[in-house]
Amino acid sequence: MVLRLVEVTKTLGTQQVLEGVNLEVAPRERLCVVGRSGAGKSVLLRLILGLIKPDSGEIWYGETNLVPLTDRELAPLRREMGMVFQNGALFDFMNVEDNVAFVLRERRRPESEIRQQVLRILERLFLKGHEKKMPAELSGGMRKRVALARAIISRPKLILYDEPTAGLDPIGSTEITDLIRCLNEEFGATTIVVTHDMRSVEQIAQQVAFLHAGRIYKVGSPEQFLSSEEPVVKAFVHGLVEEPAVGAC
Ligand SMILES: Nc1ncnc2c1ncn2[C@@H]1O[C@H](COP(=O)(O)OP(=O)(O)O)[C@@H](O)[C@H]1O
Ligand SMILES: [Mg+2]
Structure with a gap:
């Protein structure tokens, strides 16, 4: 396993958000983690x-439990991970090219190599010709693709996407899910995609993990998940309200 979570708990403020999460992710796998907003x-x-850090539990990355590590010990492992944040988290004051090059510059790679890699990745993500644009000049879909480019340029072994299709129209959304799938196949990075969009699940997932009431309630193939008869899963998949709100029309 690339990643293994064992009985992970986390309280934030007064709320116990995670109550014992167990999860395993195999090398090169594409896993979708789904669950309601706030799950x-x-x-x-x-x-x-x-x-x-969790309050208790273990988070194994390969042979290493990350939980007891200091920031300094974590740093080299974190360099093997890529993250596409929910809002893209681009630097608004940097153009596309500089945003994508950022991590490589931080790692002091030679400028000629950086330039070559940045151009290659921008071309792959259909962003050629937009190198000099500022984030404010980009469409929502383009911003997401720049965020993807930034996360994959360092060739991570594990890549995490937080709601990568949020706010996109169906076509923009399919463009991104196609890219996530293709990049996983091309580079072989283990891929975890957080989403509550069932179309994204169908388009991306090899495995689905449903986070509910602080635990991974169910893990299975997308087919098993989408056709599940378990009331809690079914309600989530089909957007059914388990108990109608009082006064709902
Ligand atoms: N820094 C924080 N302080 C207090 N509560 C938080 C913090 N971050 C998240 N939470 C709470 O934890 C819960 C889970 O949040 P989150 O992981 O963002 O949900 P989602 O599944 O929508 O991504 C929410 O109830 C949220 O309000
Ligand atoms: Mg979220």
């Missing part, structure tokens, strides 16, 4: 990246 999906990704 703790983003918290889970931040825990995997080591940006926050």
Whole structure:
């Protein structure tokens, strides 16, 4: 396994967000983590990246439990991970090219190599000709693709996407899910995609993990998940309200 979470718990403020999460992710796999808004999906990704620590439990990355590591010990492992944040998290004051080059510059790669890699990745993500644009001049779909370019340029072994299709129209959304799938096949990075969009699940997932009530309630193939008869899963997949709100029309 590339990643293995064992009984991970996390309380934020007064709320126990995760109550014992167990999850295994195989090498090169594309896993979608789904769950309702507020279920703790983003918290889970931040825990995997080591940006926050769990209250208890283990987070194994290969042979290493990340939980007891210091920031300094985590740094080389974190360099093997890529993250596409929900809002893209681009630097607004940098053009597309500089945004994408950022990590490589930080790692002091030679400028000629950086330029070559940046151009190659921008071409791959259909962003050629937009190198000099500022983030404010880009469409939503283009911003997402720049965020993808920035995350994959360092060839991560594990890549995490937080709601990559949020706010996109169906065509923009399919462009991104196609890219996520193709990049996974081309580069072989283990891929975890957090989403609550069932179309994205169908288009991306080899495995689906459903986060519910602080735990991974169910793991299975997309077919098993989408056709599940379990009431909680079914309600989520089909957007059914389990208990109608009082006064709902
Ligand atoms: N820094 C924080 N402080 C307090 N509560 C937080 C913090 N971050 C997240 N939460 C809470 O944890 C829960 C899960 O959040 P999140 O992981 O962002 O959900 P989602 O599944 O929508 O990504 C939410 O109820 C949220 O309000
Ligand atoms: Mg979230």
